[in-house]
Amino acid sequence: MTEKTDLRLSLRDQPRRTGSRTEREVTWQVPEGWGTHVLALTPGTTLPLTVAVTSVDEGVYVEVQGNAELAGECVRCLDPITVPVEINAGELYMQTASSNRSRTRKSDEREDVEVEGDQLDPDYLIEQDSVDLEPLLRDALFGDVTLQPLCSEDCEGMCEHCGIRWRDAEPGHSHEFIDPRFASLQSLLDEDNG
Numbered sequence: 001m002t003e004k005t006d007l008r009l010s011l012r013d014q015p016r017r018t019g020s021r022t023e024r025e026v027t028w029q030v031p032e033g034w035g036t037h038v039l040a041l042t043p044g045t046t047l048p049l050t051v052a053v054t055s056v057d058e059g060v061y062v063e064v065q066g067n068a069e070l071a072g073e074c075v076r077c078l079d080p081i082t083v084p085v086e087i088n089a090g091e092l093y094m095q096t097a098s099s100n101r102s103r104t105r106k107s108d109e110r111e112d113v114e115v116e117g118d119q120l121d122p123d124y125l126i127e128q129d130s131v132d133l134e135p136l137l138r139d140a141l142f143g144d145v146t147l148q149p150l151c152s153e154d155c156e157g158m159c160e161h162c163g164i165r166w167r168d169a170e171p172g173h174s175h176e177f178i179d180p181r182f183a184s185l186q187s188l189l190d191e192d193n194g
């Protein structure tokens, strides 16, 4: 059973003539599970996307554009941060042998470049007259995103002993650790002097 997500784009209304281009606006509601361990889309928010589909001999070329915001925290000071991501991705979705039937006409000179079904990238196939935008969108959102997000390039992070952010700490903030053996010696010296 194929699970239907709203990132599945129907090609029913797409003209099959090579070069035909359609454009549509899609408002996608972000579900759970869109993120890395440091940055994620906020579930429940909506993301407007512009999707352009161009028919080509091998299938369709799909372009997705939009602006997303990933939320997470600075890896040094743990402050909440947002990272804007510009989505500007394109991918060729190939027609599979089984879906060739839906094509109205096939140009003869293309016969010799017919691709075997098992050589195709399974993420980018036309299936049941539709394409799945999920792999394209995941790659666009998280393909280049940093795994070490910072609130600012020069974030100094936190004191490793008490967790205070250095920017909030008093000047000269430090912790004195007195060796217990040294402490008892110190008290002996104090007694001698006293």
Ligand SMILES: [Zn+2]
Binding pocket: 074, 075, 076, 077, 078, 079, 150, 151, 152, 155, 156, 157
């Ligand atoms: Zn920071």
Ligand SMILES: [Zn+2]
Binding pocket: 159, 160, 161, 162, 163, 164, 173, 174, 175
């Ligand atoms: Zn401290």
